[in-house]
Amino acid sequence: MEYLELLNKVEQWAKDRALDTVEARTQYTKLIEEQGELGVAIDTGAIDGDSGVIDSLGDYQVTLIIYCLIRGIDLRGKIEKQGKFWTKDVDGMYQLLGEDGISLTTSQKFIYLVYESSQLIGKYNRNKGVAEEYTSVAQIMLSLYDIAREYGTNLEETLNIAYHEIKYRKGKMINGIFVKEADLNGKN
Template identity: 85%
Template sequence: MEYLELLDKVEQWAKDRALDTAEARTQYTKLIEEQGELGVAIDTGNVNGNSGVIDSLGDYQVTLIIYCLIRGIDLKGEIKKQGKFWETEVDGMYELLGADGLSLTTSQKFIYLVYESSQLIGKYNRNKGAVEEYASVERIMVSLYDIAKEYGTNLEETLEIAYNEIKNRKGKMIDGVFVKEADLNGKD
């Protein structure tokens, strides 16, 4: 499935569950939860298992897409305009780590992802606006793409896996947080 089609499906899924009305900080918390799972998966070498790298890359994208939806960051418009912008390194992006994207380890790319995620919420907290936040989203997407390449996959494949996992998921909003039906019933 093409990325834009998957993006539309994730956005509609979020709207159907009123996730687009959640507070941005609440969604950011979900984003960081997925980021933590990705870090653990990279660290332990869990590639294809539950909460593995492949799964976590897709879940991270789902939470990021919903964050963009909440904040009015037009990820879809940027993709229509630029194409798969994440396939091109942003000039100076990895400068913080003293290297370019080609010479970094997967762990270093993950560290940069953590840094850009922090920049994202920092820009939100300082009321920098969607345009400034988009710069962080763009770099996050490049980092996710670079990590995915290390594992022989891509953003479309990992997002499709995540979407297929959630598409029939039911639940409800409790205090601004979507709680899966399985968690409401005490099941895993």
């Protein structure tokens, strides 16, 4: 399944559950939750399985796609312009580099991701507009891409895994937050 098709499916999944109507800060909270899980996975070396790096990369993208949907950020347009950048490795040409021109460590790439996601909500809070937020989203995607490369995967593969994990998920909105059915029933 190609990345844009997955993006469309995630957007439709979100619309079907009215997640596109929640306040942007609420969705940003979910984004940071997934970011925390990614950080723990990187720190502990958990690559596969629930809350491993691969799972967390996909979950982070799902929450970011929904944030973009809420804010009207044209993530699809950026992906269409950049082509394979978002999905397949393109000879490492989009690698994050430090000031000295040397590739960053995975931990440094994660710190950059945290920085850019902080910039995203900061721009939202200061009413900088969607164009400014879009810049942060592009940098977040670059960080996710580069972290995925470190683990021998790509954004398309990880989003595919995440989508197949959520596509039949049911739940309900409680105070503007989607709570999955398993959590409503006390199972996790």
